[in-house]
Amino acid sequence: xxxxxxxxxxxxxxxxxxxxxxxxxxxxxxxxxxxxxxxxxxxxxxxxxxxxxxxxxxxxxxxxxxxxxxxxxxxxx
Amino acid sequence: xxxxxxxxxxxxxxxxxxxxxxxxxxxxxxxxxxxxxxxxxxxxxxxxxxxxxxxxxxxxxxxxxxxxxxxxxxxxxxxxxxxxxxxxxxxxxxxxxxxxxxxxxxxxxxxxxxxxxxxxxxxxxxxxxxxxxxxxxxxxxxxxxxxxxxxxxxxxxxxxxxxxxxxxxxxxxxxxxxxxxxxxxxxxxxxxxxxxxxxxxxxxxxxxxxxxxxxxxxxxxxxxxxxxxxxxxxxxxxxxxxxxxxxxxxxxxxxxxxxxxxxxxxxxxxxxxxxxxxxxxxxxxxxxxxxxxxxxxxxxxxxxxxxxxxxxxxxxxxxxxxxxxxxxxxxxxxxxxxxxxxxxxxxxxxxxxxxxxxxxxxxxxxxxxxxxxxxxxxxxxxxxxxxxxxxxxxxxxxxxxxxxxxxxxxxxxxxxxxxxxxxxxx
Numbered sequence: 001x002x003x004x005x006x007x008x009x010x011x012x013x014x015x016x017x018x019x020x021x022x023x024x025x026x027x028x029x030x031x032x033x034x035x036x037x038x039x040x041x042x043x044x045x046x047x048x049x050x051x052x053x054x055x056x057x058x059x060x061x062x063x064x065x066x067x068x069x070x071x072x073x074x075x076x077x
Numbered sequence: 078x079x080x081x082x083x084x085x086x087x088x089x090x091x092x093x094x095x096x097x098x099x100x101x102x103x104x105x106x107x108x109x110x111x112x113x114x115x116x117x118x119x120x121x122x123x124x125x126x127x128x129x130x131x132x133x134x135x136x137x138x139x140x141x142x143x144x145x146x147x148x149x150x151x152x153x154x155x156x157x158x159x160x161x162x163x164x165x166x167x168x169x170x171x172x173x174x175x176x177x178x179x180x181x182x183x184x185x186x187x188x189x190x191x192x193x194x195x196x197x198x199x200x201x202x203x204x205x206x207x208x209x210x211x212x213x214x215x216x217x218x219x220x221x222x223x224x225x226x227x228x229x230x231x232x233x234x235x236x237x238x239x240x241x242x243x244x245x246x247x248x249x250x251x252x253x254x255x256x257x258x259x260x261x262x263x264x265x266x267x268x269x270x271x272x273x274x275x276x277x278x279x280x281x282x283x284x285x286x287x288x289x290x291x292x293x294x295x296x297x298x299x300x301x302x303x304x305x306x307x308x309x310x311x312x313x314x315x316x317x318x319x320x321x322x323x324x325x326x327x328x329x330x331x332x333x334x335x336x337x338x339x340x341x342x343x344x345x346x347x348x349x350x351x352x353x354x355x356x357x358x359x360x361x362x363x364x365x366x367x368x369x370x371x372x373x374x375x376x377x378x379x380x381x382x383x384x385x386x387x388x389x390x391x392x393x394x395x396x397x398x399x400x401x402x403x404x405x406x407x408x409x410x411x412x413x414x415x416x417x418x419x420x421x422x423x424x425x426x427x428x429x430x431x432x433x434x435x436x437x438x439x440x441x442x443x444x445x446x447x448x449x450x451x452x453x454x455x456x457x458x459x460x461x462x463x464x465x466x467x468x469x470x471x472x473x474x475x476x477x478x479x480x481x482x483x484x485x486x487x488x489x490x491x492x493x494x495x496x497x498x499x500x501x502x503x
Contacts, residue, residue: 017360017361017362017393018362018365018393018396018430018431019362020396020399020400020431021393021395021396021430021431024430024431024432032362034361035360035361036283036360036361036393037283037284037360
């Protein structure tokens, strides 16, 4: 899906836990997620902490979307 | 370590008040077994039945399959950390009841368990259509959470299997096989010219009905470690997983791991079977990286020449598999991987979720998406309530005439990634 949307000219950020698979399938902007059963959150945190985590992840993805890349890039950190 | 494995062949199972094994016939008492199963107050009921090869019987939802064994000499006991206290197993003498199995069934999650058919095309796919099965269907007490229910059924299965195994303690085995490993130094002195080979076994470790245990420890909490390959014959590894049952290893498969057995057959002849390395398949990327780095490091420190890696499951564990392959190969060690495929119903999709050029020696156990029609069978042990939701089924699985259209994914052991099956392409 990532590749097809990009082929249509729209940049895509792939937020995923197992970034090596994303590399293998050919995504260009990759943002590491939390864990396979809960990629966009962490049920071990309390509500407030989890909200912060989720917001950070979305902001990071948006930042990645604006960033020019030269080939496949994983946005660590 | 040296282990003598005595095999006692079971030709039939009958219910009888007096429990014993006589002339190859196992007599078990429903009352006794129920008492053993229900010694855990999380379970409300346990019902026992017998399913024999060739009978028109379907068992579902299947959780685990276990081979009754008893430790008659040497340290520890069967299922260390669960039934026996934690002590190192894998040496001395163990008896196994061959030709039979204890099967635990009942809807824990319902859609994440497996199917065993004792006849028809489904029976060709599962190795447990060839065993006489003592089936236990457990129901939980009201309000019990799924995790506690899973544990209760898992342990009830081990208690029953251990109690049945105990009936063989004073018997003479029909056949005895001897497995012996050397220490590192002994191996180098004894087989200086043979290639040093180890088995890397990846254990499913992703949560409820996706877990495996090593000496009582949840495998998601281990760092990759080394065991003597004889330890698994005493139940050092046990299963808590069965979702997409085709490629999960029930406890029975750990007790009879074909990769271990085959490597032992070559030990001292074509290879020096150095050890058995255990690693996991966790849900965090950092865990996957850490475990594969540790595995590769252990392989290097043991100066191995070759490694066989078996996966358990599919999807994200394909990444663990490829990481192991890539990192072990990078240490200059020849690597063979064993996996299965999810290549779509037409077999045309990419088989694994991940790939790498170093994976140039791959053994496959088949395409789990392959569709089969299973006939309506006369008797059902368990329930068909979840059959349309089970992984590998669809809402049209149960057809009007009572037949089932399913992917072989639903069948316990159909694409075993340690090769525990009877189908091959040869």
